[in-house]
Amino acid sequence: MTDHDNAYEGLLGGDDSQWAFGTDFEDPLAGVDTTIADGVDPAGLAAYCLMLGDDALVYSHRLSQWASNAPDLEDDIALANIALDLLGQARLLLARAAAADPTVVPVLPEGSPVPAEDALAFFRDEAGFRNVRLVEPEDADFGVTVARLLLFSTYRLALLERLRSSNDTVLAAIATKGVKEVAYHRDYAARWFLTLAQGTDESRRRLLAGLAVVWPLRAELFETHPVEATAAEEAFGVDPAVVADEVDLLLEQVLSVSGVERPDVRPTGPLGRGAGRDGRHTEAMGRMLAEMQVVARAHPQGRW
Amino acid sequence: MTTTRTAPALETAKRVAAQVTDPEMPMLTLADLGVLRDVAVEDDAVTVTITPTYSGCPAMATMRDDLVHRLLDHGFDDVRVRVALTPAWSSDWISERGRQALRDHGLSAPGPAPAAGGPVPLTLRPTRRDLACPRCGSSATAVTSEFGPTACKAMYRCEDCLEPFEHVKEI
Amino acid sequence: MTAQTQETRPGDEGPDERPDEAALLAAFDATIARHDRIEPRDWMPEKYRSTLVRQIAQHAHSEIIGMQPEGNWITRAPSLRRKAILLAKVQDEAGHGLYLYSACETLGVSRQELTLKLIEGRQKYSSIFNYPTLSYADVGTIGWLVDGAAICNQVPLCRTSYGPYGRAMIRVCKEESFHQRQGFELLSTMMRGTEAQRAMVQESVDRFWWPALMMFGPPDDDSPNTEQSMAWGIKRDTNDELRQKFVDMSVPQAAALGVTLPDAGLVWNAERGHHDFTQPDWEEFYAVVKGSGPCNAQRIAHRRRAHEDGAWVRDAATAFARTQQETAS
Ligand SMILES: [Fe+2]
Ligand SMILES: [Fe+2]
Ligand SMILES: [Zn+2]
Numbered sequence: 011m012t013d014h015d016n017a018y019e020g021l022l023g024g025d026d027s028q029w030a031f032g033t034d035f036e037d038p039l040a041g042v043d044t045t046i047a048d049g050v051d052p053a054g055l056a057a058y059c060l061m062l063g064d065d066a067l068v069y070s071h072r073l074s075q076w077a078s079n080a081p082d083l084e085d086d087i088a089l090a091n092i093a094l095d096l097l098g099q100a101r102l103l104l105a106r107a108a109a110a111d112p113t114v115v116p117v118l119p120e121g122s123p124v125p126a127e128d129a130l131a132f133f134r135d136e137a138g139f140r141n142v143r144l145v146e147p148e149d150a151d152f153g154v155t156v157a158r159l160l161l162f163s164t165y166r167l168a169l170l171e172r173l174r175s176s177n178d179t180v181l182a183a184i185a186t187k188g189v190k191e192v193a194y195h196r197d198y199a200a201r202w203f204l205t206l207a208q209g210t211d212e213s214r215r216r217l218l219a220g221l222a223v224v225w226p227l228r229a230e231l232f233e234t235h236p237v238e239a240t241a242a243e244e245a246f247g248v249d250p251a252v253v254a255d256e257v258d259l260l261l262e263q264v265l266s267v268s269g270v271e272r273p274d275v276r277p278t279g280p281l282g283r284g285a286g287r288d289g290r291h292t293e294a295m296g297r298m299l300a301e302m303q304v305v306a307r308a309h310p311q312g313r314w
Numbered sequence: 315m316t317t318t319r320t321a322p323a324l325e326t327a328k329r330v331a332a333q334v335t336d337p338e339m340p341m342l343t344l345a346d347l348g349v350l351r352d353v354a355v356e357d358d359a360v361t362v363t364i365t366p367t368y369s370g371c372p373a374m375a376t377m378r379d380d381l382v383h384r385l386l387d388h389g390f391d392d393v394r395v396r397v398a399l400t401p402a403w404s405s406d407w408i409s410e411r412g413r414q415a416l417r418d419h420g421l422s423a424p425g426p427a428p429a430a431g432g433p434v435p436l437t438l439r440p441t442r443r444d445l446a447c448p449r450c451g452s453s454a455t456a457v458t459s460e461f462g463p464t465a466c467k468a469m470y471r472c473e474d475c476l477e478p479f480e481h482v483k484e485i
Numbered sequence: 486m487t488a489q490t491q492e493t494r495p496g497d498e499g500p501d502e503r504p505d506e507a508a509l510l511a512a513f514d515a516t517i518a519r520h521d522r523i524e525p526r527d528w529m530p531e532k533y534r535s536t537l538v539r540q541i542a543q544h545a546h547s548e549i550i551g552m553q554p555e556g557n558w559i560t561r562a563p564s565l566r567r568k569a570i571l572l573a574k575v576q577d578e579a580g581h582g583l584y585l586y587s588a589c590e591t592l593g594v595s596r597q598e599l600t601l602k603l604i605e606g607r608q609k610y611s612s613i614f615n616y617p618t619l620s621y622a623d624v625g626t627i628g629w630l631v632d633g634a635a636i637c638n639q640v641p642l643c644r645t646s647y648g649p650y651g652r653a654m655i656r657v658c659k660e661e662s663f664h665q666r667q668g669f670e671l672l673s674t675m676m677r678g679t680e681a682q683r684a685m686v687q688e689s690v691d692r693f694w695w696p697a698l699m700m701f702g703p704p705d706d707d708s709p710n711t712e713q714s715m716a717w718g719i720k721r722d723t724n725d726e727l728r729q730k731f732v733d734m735s736v737p738q739a740a741a742l743g744v745t746l747p748d749a750g751l752v753w754n755a756e757r758g759h760h761d762f763t764q765p766d767w768e769e770f771y772a773v774v775k776g777s778g779p780c781n782a783q784r785i786a787h788r789r790r791a792h793e794d795g796a797w798v799r800d801a802a803t804a805f806a807r808t809q810q811e812t813a814s
Pocket of ligand 3: 447448449450451452472473474475476477
């Protein structure tokens with residue numbers, strides 16, 4: 011069994027082209043056909059992709075903060091896994107937005123090698139982000155995380171299930187893949203929800219507190235934004251109001267198995283006439299972006 | 315696989331591409347893993363089509379790199395790698411040889427993947443699987459973690475020989 | 486969600502109660518001599534078991550503590566592709582910890598016990614992680630040099646005498662070599678970037694080169710445990726042999742990158758067929774091992790906080806599993 015030494019051989023440069031050959035960056039959609047269906051407005055498609063992409067990007071960032079901080083090793087791995095799935099979805103969606111309508115991509119200094127997905131993630135200002143506010147805040151503890159992940163993943167899974175029949179082949183493909191992933195996220199959240207609800211008095215107390223923190227941001231998920239209305243009309247996207255009932259039914263299933271009542275809290279209102287989908291965010295968002303974007307912005311001509 | 319007039323070149327390209335291995339599970343070739351979807355040669359240009367196992371797969375760039383540079387080494391000057399997102403990768407695509415390679419390396423191979431399409435039912439209990447310990451064959455196995463070291467694996471332990479082992483999940 | 490309790494404890498059977506210990510020992514020695522594996526259900530000398538527990542635990546702890554220096558940059562990764570690679574890498578390290586704790590559990594100790602030993606400072610982890618990560622280039626340098634040095638140390642362990650450890654190492658090494666390649670690739674991409682990026686890479690390599698050399702442990706003359714461990718097949722090459730191997734393989738890679746290794750004494754010695762190089766500052770090494778590294782206190786405090794903050798969650802899982810079992814039976 012000399013096979014064990016394979017790692018060594020790679021390391022010792024058994025194949026030296028490995029060291030002379032860098033992976034030149036390619037767009038996550040490189041090689042994918044990005045033609046737009048007839049009757050679809052490219053700008054509308056891009057705006058819609060940014061919404062779904064930003065939800066995934068921002069939430070992935072928050073979940074990634076659990077790395078090396080989770081309650082147990084298994085959960086460290088699981089949360090990183092979920093963050094990674096969402097990051098993958100975000101990259102495809104941002105790239106889809108850029109391919110559909112290049113004008114959504116911030117303009118960088120002449121000669122900058124920064125690819126479109128990164129220009130969107132790292133060089134857009136807060137008001138340019140189109141994610142819902144639910145995904146923005148940093149969680150105080152695992153109870154909040156479980157509650158937030160349950161709300162987010164039931165919502166996203168319902169959207170992606172329908173998006174599988176989008177007339178945009180790229181969106182349909184992203185959704186088909188995403189469904190398998192988010193179904194896992196939802197099961198993970200639901201199992202922990204049940205476990206915390208029925209574990210100890212302390213875990214129940216913390217879960218209920220967490221649920222009360224995230225519940226007010228739920229209503230925003232199902233409000234139809236004009237971009238989403240157009241997306242549904244032109245058959246490339248989903249009107250979130252349409253999935254509200256089925257998401258609610260699913261939540262009810264988890265709540266009742268867990269013996270948990272819906273929190274009696276008022277929904278968080280919009281800011282003036284807008285909310286997350288209009289670029290109006292929580293205070294947490296700016297701090298998050300400041301951290302996320304700091305290195306990229308220090309090197310607008312940088313190659314990573 | 316696409317058929318073209320340049321049959322010998324196509325055979326070579328297919329053979330070379332089929333030998334490239336997964337960077338994280340080098341006991342599996344991309345072909346055995348079901349990631350390699352197609353190899354086509356037209357006017358001396360090779361187009362290889364691959365599909366990611368999951369959206370966030372950080373190994374995609376490395377696979378692309380390996381394919382390009384192996385084919386360049388074999389005299390192809392124009393190599394393109396296409397990514398196909400549909401149909402989405404399924405663990406059912408792991409070949410019989412791939413499954414044997416997994417077992418030979420102490421991993422448990424996936425069972426049949428759940429049917430795709432339609433709403434996904436909520437499962438509040440960990441997935442029950444009837445597995446055999448890849449070391450001693452015992453069926454007395456217990457899941458220790460539904461999420462293994464990489465996204466596609468779960469962790470188990472054999473109650474008989476005590477071996478901790480990984481199971482490649484059904485997706 | 487987690488099942489980490491170990492009901493079967495091979496160690497409990499205790500060698501002392503066995504009348505035919507001499508015969509058992511002879512069989513054990515013969516297995517080692519044949520380079521066969523010792524398996525969890527096999528008899529083993531208590532000293533072998535405890536040495537293994539210490540070594541595997543230390544290795545597992547290193548994986549877990551090792552998540553911190555790189556985890557420090559996940560939220561600031563400068564591109565989405567790099568963020569995915571880094572997050573996956575840190576997750577892999579958690580997975581390595583999981584493999585290794587599992588291997589350790591086959592020797593009759595629990596992960597909980599080992600974790601307590603770590604946060605109480607009674608078991609060690611690799612000193613390299615007591616150095617800070619100060620720029621994004623450090624992510625690449627850690628992949629290239631630190632994972633690279635770790636592989637040099639670990640590849641021989643794939644053939645180690647204890648089965649579950651050896652098999653865990655085979656899996657770990659495959660992933661480490663992927664990490665090393667990605668680290669190198671980050672540095673090589675940055676070297677093709679701006680002047681500021683190249684300077685960042687060089688500064689990072691300057692900082693990590695010496696601590697990386699220390700990863701192989703003190704020179705052989707000062708390394709007390711080596712002999713017995715080699716006899717048992719727990720260790721397979723001496724510290725100095727591995728260090729030399731690492732230096733020899735790093736030199737051409739540094740040249741390919743276009744960075745300078747910060748050692749004026751680094752020259753090819755045709756007679757030996759190896760590079761001569763300057764030893765790292767062993768005073769610094771011992772100081773860091775004893776706890777005075779730049780990040781020792783911080784790393785342990787972080788682990789302790791995560792462990793303590795998570796106690797209520799683990800308690801809930803245990804309580805829930807118990808009630809589930811009760812209602813089932
Ligand atoms: Fe590791
Ligand atoms: Fe590593
Ligand atoms: Zn077994």
